[in-house]
Amino acid sequence: MNEPVLEIRNLNVDYGLGDQAVHAVRDVNLTLHRGEVLGLAGESGSGKSTFAYGLTRLLAPPGVVTGGQVVYHPERGEAYDVLALSDRALRRFRWAETAIVFQGAMNSLNPVHKISTQLTDVLRAHEPKMSAHSRNARAREMLRLVGIAADRLEAYPHQLSGGMRQRVMIAMALILQPQVVIMDEPTTALDVVMQRQILGELIELRERLGFSVIFITHDLSVLVEFSNKIAIMYGGRIVEEAPASALYHDSLHPYSAGLLSSFPALRGPRRELAGIPGSPPDLKGMPSGCSFHPRCPKVFDPCAGNIPVLGRPDTPDGSTRTVACWLHPIKEPVG
Amino acid sequence: MTIPTSSVEQSIPGQGAMAPTGSSAPVRARRRRLRILSNKKAMLGLIVLGIYILFAIIGPWVAPYDPDAQSDDLVGPPSAAHWFGTTHLGQDILSQVLVGTRGVIVVGLSAGIIATVLSVVVGLTAGYLGGWWDDGLSALSNVFLVIPALILIIIVSSTVNNASSGLIALIIGCTSWPWGARVLRAQTLSLRRRDFIEAARASGEKTWRVILFEILPNVTAIIASSFVGTVIFAVTSEITLAFIGIGGVSNWNWGEILFWAQSQQALFQGAWWWFVPAGLAIAFLGTALSLINFGIDEFVSPRLRSAGKTKLTTARGHTVRMRVGFTPVLDNSAAPHTHATPTPAVNLDGATPVHRKEATS
Numbered sequence: 001m002n003e004p005v006l007e008i009r010n011l012n013v014d015y016g017l018g019d020q021a022v023h024a025v026r027d028v029n030l031t032l033h034r035g036e037v038l039g040l041a042g043e044s045g046s047g048k049s050t051f052a053y054g055l056t057r058l059l060a061p062p063g064v065v066t067g068g069q070v071v072y073h074p075e076r077g078e079a080y081d082v083l084a085l086s087d088r089a090l091r092r093f094r095w096a097e098t099a100i101v102f103q104g105a106m107n108s109l110n111p112v113h114k115i116s117t118q119l120t121d122v123l124r125a126h127e128p129k130m131s132a133h134s135r136n137a138r139a140r141e142m143l144r145l146v147g148i149a150a151d152r153l154e155a156y157p158h159q160l161s162g163g164m165r166q167r168v169m170i171a172m173a174l175i176l177q178p179q180v181v182i183m184d185e186p187t188t189a190l191d192v193v194m195q196r197q198i199l200g201e202l203i204e205l206r207e208r209l210g211f212s213v214i215f216i217t218h219d220l221s222v223l224v225e226f227s228n229k230i231a232i233m234y235g236g237r238i239v240e241e242a243p244a245s246a247l248y249h250d251s252l253h254p255y256s257a258g259l260l261s262s263f264p265a266l267r268g269p270r271r272e273l274a275g276i277p278g279s280p281p282d283l284k285g286m287p288s289g290c291s292f293h294p295r296c297p298k299v300f301d302p303c304a305g306n307i308p309v310l311g312r313p314d315t316p317d318g319s320t321r322t323v324a325c326w327l328h329p330i331k332e333p334v335g
Numbered sequence: 336m337t338i339p340t341s342s343v344e345q346s347i348p349g350q351g352a353m354a355p356t357g358s359s360a361p362v363r364a365r366r367r368r369l370r371i372l373s374n375k376k377a378m379l380g381l382i383v384l385g386i387y388i389l390f391a392i393i394g395p396w397v398a399p400y401d402p403d404a405q406s407d408d409l410v411g412p413p414s415a416a417h418w419f420g421t422t423h424l425g426q427d428i429l430s431q432v433l434v435g436t437r438g439v440i441v442v443g444l445s446a447g448i449i450a451t452v453l454s455v456v457v458g459l460t461a462g463y464l465g466g467w468w469d470d471g472l473s474a475l476s477n478v479f480l481v482i483p484a485l486i487l488i489i490i491v492s493s494t495v496n497n498a499s500s501g502l503i504a505l506i507i508g509c510t511s512w513p514w515g516a517r518v519l520r521a522q523t524l525s526l527r528r529r530d531f532i533e534a535a536r537a538s539g540e541k542t543w544r545v546i547l548f549e550i551l552p553n554v555t556a557i558i559a560s561s562f563v564g565t566v567i568f569a570v571t572s573e574i575t576l577a578f579i580g581i582g583g584v585s586n587w588n589w590g591e592i593l594f595w596a597q598s599q600q601a602l603f604q605g606a607w608w609w610f611v612p613a614g615l616a617i618a619f620l621g622t623a624l625s626l627i628n629f630g631i632d633e634f635v636s637p638r639l640r641s642a643g644k645t646k647l648t649t650a651r652g653h654t655v656r657m658r659v660g661f662t663p664v665l666d667n668s669a670a671p672h673t674h675a676t677p678t679p680a681v682n683l684d685g686a687t688p689v690h691r692k693e694a695t696s
Contacts, residue, residue: 012666017655053662054662057660057661057662057664058660058662059662060659060662061657061658061659062657063662064655064657064662064663064664064665065662065663065664065665066665066666067665067666067667067668068666068668069667069668081667083664083667084664084667087661090661
């Protein structure tokens with residue numbers, strides 16, 4: 001659990017070049033450990049998806065990675081920087097080492113091909129020596145793992161429900177047994193029952209297969225339940241990162257507190273749902289200092305002037321979490 | 336409701352949702368109106384087409400000679416007196432090309448306009464209204480589809496004595512619309528069940544309004560390309576007619592120049608100046624129209640625009656290749672960025688070979 005599998009160091013992603021560039025992700029540092037579910041939460045436009053696409057180099061033009069390293073530690077062998085890979089190496093790396101399930105992934109299936117064709121196609125490309133029989137067996141097994149009857153292998157996408165298609169996409173992401181699975185709001189289009197079921201299965205699969213997950217969502221309540229660690233993004237930066245329970249019970253950054261007070265708890269005393277006033281910042285004209293300060297209920301002198309550094313706070317559990325807020329003086333910066 | 340245009344605007348990076356709001360509003364409005372001109376292809380095409388139209392208007396006046404006037408300089412190569420040389424009768428080819436421009440442009444553009452209007456009316460009506468209208472109009476366009484335009488023109492112009500260029504334009508226009516109508520009908524069929532059309536209908540918009548303001552902007556690219564295609568077709572048909580000796584003898588069509596060049600065996604005589612100017616005039620006109628077509632395509636669908644521009648240069652002089660699936664990486668060190676450096680500098684070792692042991696936390 002303590003072994004890192006993916007280290008993101010000072011990742012910067014821009015849209016556009018030169019003076020016109022919009023800095024969508026700024027100096028993000030994150031470490032994903034083996035077997036961990038790392039949740040990434042934030043409002044729309046906070047840079048979550050850009051971050052995920054940037055670190056896998058999947059960002060469409062005019063997206064540009066302007067700096068940073070994404071260090072991947074394979075199960076065996078030397079660690080390497082994903083951003084420095086050649087095109088060939090990157091193609092080999094993708095799917096086999098890191099798979100991604102996209103936003104609205106259930107519409108990613110090709111409507112004119114059977115599920116079996118689409119599942120085995122991956123194996124044909126990445127493991128050409130595999131026989132047709134064993135390819136089929138693997139596809140069958142993957143479908144069973146995500147809770148779909150194996151006879152659905154011969155179905156066309158339109159014959160499956162939305163939840164089943166989403167499961168097929170997850171099966172497809174896992175078929176090469178990658179070490180890291182990035183999920184970009186994979187269940188947003190589904191109802192809550194289906195969402196819970198799929199996420200439960202995903203966690204179970206993770207325990208069995210031992211991959212790590214970066215889970216991106218704007219639904220913090222899902223993360224509290226399913227992830228080990230949660231990172232909160234705002235205005236392209238990580239503002240707080242903490243173990244899920246620590247963040248839920250004792251969030252340090254006012255923005256995290258605002259997000260947490262935006263959804264009701266199932267048990268416990270009734271409380272007022274506060275939400276966060278205002279709207280996310282315009283990435284083209286970021287506020288000075290802490291980008292959250294115009295909306296922050298606890299804003300004070302230093303906030304408008306200087307950008308707070310992400311670092312370990314001076315609290316009893318300070319060694320396990322980081323925060324970037326002037327309210328919480330930090331002992332040591334991370335980065 | 337102008338959903339289509341606004342959605343196009345929003346998908347343009349940096350122009351739509353992300354553009355700063357407020358004080359810069361009038362500036363943005365002006366930029367939007369002139370944006371088609373900022374496209375280099377469209378601009379070049381429009382300039383070339385403008386030159387053609389200019390010569391179509393002033394051609395007969397600026398022509399140095401009467402194109403029919405004969406002189407003693409027979410099959411003369413380009414010279415100071417005759418820039419494009421002379422024919423076997425000593426006629427000035429430059430004057431013939433200049434005088435011929437008007438007929439070609441008039442026939443081409445008017446046939447294109449006639450055909451485009453017909454195809455839009457028939458295609459959108461058939462596609463949107465469906466049912467009896469669709470059946471009737473589809474049958475009509477299928478009938479027109481099998482009428483061979485060129486042969487019809489040959490028959491008509493042999494019965495009508497000295498067919499005018501207006502009549503030729505009318506015949507070409509009336510026979511070349513069905514392809515465009517078919518494409519537009521198919522596109523309209525796929526558009527009419529989209530949510531924004533349903534919403535327009537549900538909110539009580541009139542049928543003509545739905546067709547004109549909701550569907551029409553979505554098919555601009557198709558209309559533009561079918562217009563350009565028809566103009567090219569009309570120009571080549573007219574030139575073909577003149578080349579095979581049908582059509583008015585009095586107006587000096589480029590096809591007629593080619594006809595005489597062919598019948599007098601200009602190539603065999605080595606008189607390249609006889610057919611090259613007319614041929615190049617046709618080629619440049621076609622190129623200009625195609626460039627305008629590309630420009631409109633890119634204007635309507637911004638994704639095409641960025642697809643063409645794959646290489647960009649950054650401020651620091653790096654050349655970056657933009658490709659889908661392989662996001663360019665400008666700086667591959669782990670040092671924090673200048674534009675975003677938090678106040679206390681953080682010490683980092685950005686060495687590339689990374690070992691698992693030195694990982695943090």
